[in-house]
Amino acid sequence: MGRVSAAAVLAVALAGLSPCCDARRPSPSIDVRPPVPRAGAPAWLTAASPGRGVTYAWDLDGDGAFDDAAGAAVVARTRLARVRVTDEDGRAGVAERSLAAHEDDVAPHVVLRLPHPSPASTSPVEAQVSATDVDGRVTRIESDLDGDGEYELADEIPPGAAAEVEHDYRDPGAGRQTLHVRAIDDAGAATVVSAGLEVHDGDLAPSATLDAAPGAVRPGEPVTLAAHGFDPEGPVADYAFDLDGDGAYETDASGTPSAVARFGDAGSHEVGVRVTDEAGNSAVSRRTVRVAADGLPGANRAPALELAVPSRGVHPGVPADLRATAGDPDGDPVVLAWDADGDGAFDDGAGTGLRFAFPSPGLYRVRVRATDGRGGEGVELATVDVRDDAGVQPVVTALTLPAVIRAGRPVDVSAAAADPDDAAVALDYDLDGDGAFGDSPAGWTFTTPVTIAVRATDASGRSAIRTAHVRPVASNVGPVVALRPADLVAGAPVTVSAEGADPDGGTVALAWDADGDGEFDDGAGASLTLPPPVTGARTIAVRATDDDGAAAVASRSVTVGTRPPAASFTIDGTTLRSTASDPDGDDLAAFSWDLDDDGTFGDAAGTTATVAAGAHTVGLKVTDAGGDTGIAYAPVEAGLGEEPSATPTATATATATATATATATAAATPEPTPAATAVPAATAFATATGVPGATGPPAPVASPDRGAWPPSRDRVAPRVTFRVAAVSRARLLARGFPVTVACSERCRAMVVVSARSRVLGRSERRLQARGTVTVRLSPSGRALVRRARSLRARVRLTARDDAGNAAVSSRALTLRGERQCFDADSCKSR
DSSP states (O other), X not given: OOEEOTTHHHHHHTGGGSGGGOOOOOOOEEXXXXXXXXXXXXXXXXXXXXXXXXEEEEEOSSSSOSOXXXXXXXXXXXXXXXXXXXXXXXXXXXXXXXXXXXXXXXXXXXXXXXXXXXXXXXXXXXXXXXXXXXXXXXXXEEEESSSSSXXXXXXXXXXXXXXXXXXXXXXXXXXXXXXXXXXXETTSOEEEEEEEEEEBSSOOOOEEXXXXXXXXXXXXXXXXXXXXXEOTTSOEEEEEEESSSSSOOOEEOTTOXXXXXXXXXXXXXXXXXXEEEXXXXXXXXEEEEEEOOOOOTTOOOOOEEEEEOOSXXXXXXXXXXXXXXXXXXXXXXXXXXXXXXXXXXXXXXXXSEEEEOOOSSEEEEEEEEEEOSSSOEEEEEEEEXXXXXXXXXXXXXXXXXXXXOBTTSOBOOEXXXXXXXXXXXXXXXXXXXXXXXXXXXXXXXXXXXXXXXXXXXXXXXXXXXXXXXXXOBSSOOOOEEEEOOOEEBTTOOEEEEEEEEOTTSOOEEEEEEOSSSSOOOSOBSSEEEEOOOOSEEEEEEEEXXXXXXXXXXXXXXXXXXXXXXXXXXXXXXXXXXXXXXXXXXXXXXXXXXXXXXXXXXXXXXXXEEEOOSEEEEEEEEEEETTSOEEEEEEEEEESOOSOOOOOOBOOOOOSEEOOOOOOOOTTOOOOSSTTOOOOOTTSSEEEEEOEETOSSSOOOOOOOOTTOSSOOSSSOOOOEEEEEEOOOHHHHHHHOEEEEEEESSSEXXXXXXXXXXXXXXXXXXXXXXXXXXXXXXXXXXXXXXXXXXXXXXXXXXXXXXXTSOEEEEEEEEEEETTEEESSHHHHHHO
């Protein structure tokens, strides 16, 4: 017998992920950027669908004919968009999106971030700016970094690109500085934000905190020590741990803020961390880990105890709050006593809380003791770092407003602030522009354009102000709606769900049309359970209506099929024999073979086929009586003699879906590649889909010729997807970024990872269809990743086929602490 290679099983397992083997029926969706385009403004429409060899045709004028544009991405001025997707077997699906028009121009929404809020005069002032426009696009970002009123830096934003810029203001000189940023949209509306900070001479020491989880273990069990270092001037350079309590920080974590400890003996064990900044200054935090031993049955058990002390912001002579919580596993009453001055005597206070003023700067060892009156005792230790006031003003690090502010509709305004000492900071607001601070940020109503301000004041009376220009809109901004995917298979019950949102803060009601009669009377709310569908055409639509009566609709029309067949085959010498089956027990109607790995199933038909001796990649496509298909590819070695064969088994992905993946949220920004799709934050990877030539406004993109994989060698670029695995910072530094790439044809894939205008690393690899490109960081890239407390990077993939056609796709991700995430929401949720 011939041999199915060892990679065959893997090839079949990956079949559902590769464009070559996606045998699902077309089930299209339309993404709109911006999500709520204003009347007369262009919209970037991007269609996506499962299926193999799919082509796209658009109806943009509402005449019912799909003759207005072709390709996956188009730019149009329309309020009703329909796309028909047809696969290589002639199966089709239709998606429709309606948009609610509005007349006002919503000004851009601007976020100004200061990564290091209290920079030293020897380091640059860094500013990161991002802007979005819910009804248009941001065309320009201007920056005044020295506060002289002149916007000396201007960044033009290409159509379809994310409006994100980063700038360094070098050699600022000591003193108070004000940064101004202005974002301008395609209709001329502008938003200005400003932030004040203080540049200081010298260097401020970092601070450190240390947590242990779990807080109490048994001998030999692991304890994870998690440290956090903060340096107001820049990133933390190094973490070192003391795991045996001898005061020597012998475990160098090389920039990783965590370590694992184990203790063999019961009792309290002291551990510590030392945090060092780039200037060589350091801070220490220490605490105890309690190791409990198994006692005799009925013996008294010691109380459980936890101690919490301030991590920063404690000054000499200023009372600090110390807190303890205790409980006894035997139900005995617990008495707490404090040793706050480090003299070894528990005579400084009693009870769960203690306000204690430390007399002078230094690292104080605070202990609390819990006793149960029957000989049971527990003691916990933590350190308090007492420092003199740094004498530097606080900074308003964030001022948060809704992306759309409707005139007369209450909105919430919020802000955040940081102090170099991490001392208490008070925030107050001027929301009516009268110069007086004291307005309530909850439920504030704006009626006219105004410049608002928030002020942060520390305990010493120093303050800083951040401002933002607010331009409320008079007219209603309509809702957006997202219809979540759900597979429709004949005989199987299904629940469809949707989400609706109103960009200007109103409420949204969802209504369903599940029987295709045009009436939204089949259900209400975020989900709808459908009876098991039958085979044939099916249309499902959801309508979102806001409290002003504006509505938006997402719908999808598909053909419901049965469970698809599973394609598989064996090889005997040079003879290939189908072992495919149908999960419904029906006979299979057609068998077609791809014997030369050109992507077309036209080399042979029937249950058997013959292949020449040698190594090949072979594909089999099987079709049942209802038109559902299954595809499997596997490498084989034919004509090698009598050897046992492995039988690859492949199950095609479920047939039809009847939902529309819909609109981005109101604050979404058009990406450089409009076909890019973000994976929900709960998953551990990011996915992006490349649009050929995505360097400017999305233009109609030709789909591969019917039945071709790879596309014919002309001017058609490959279709490409990639995933960036979520890895730890230590793994990233040691081994690099693993990027999984799937290309619709043989291609050469180049991946470049960059951050802060620097290339962190690049790698290139020749791929047949799918593979992993590992991007190892350059020495300078490793140094940047090791130092940065938070780093926003961009992964850019260029895939070039044999004819030289290129597809480009990119994706932003954030490294924060020890975590990697792919958008702002996922970073927050973690």
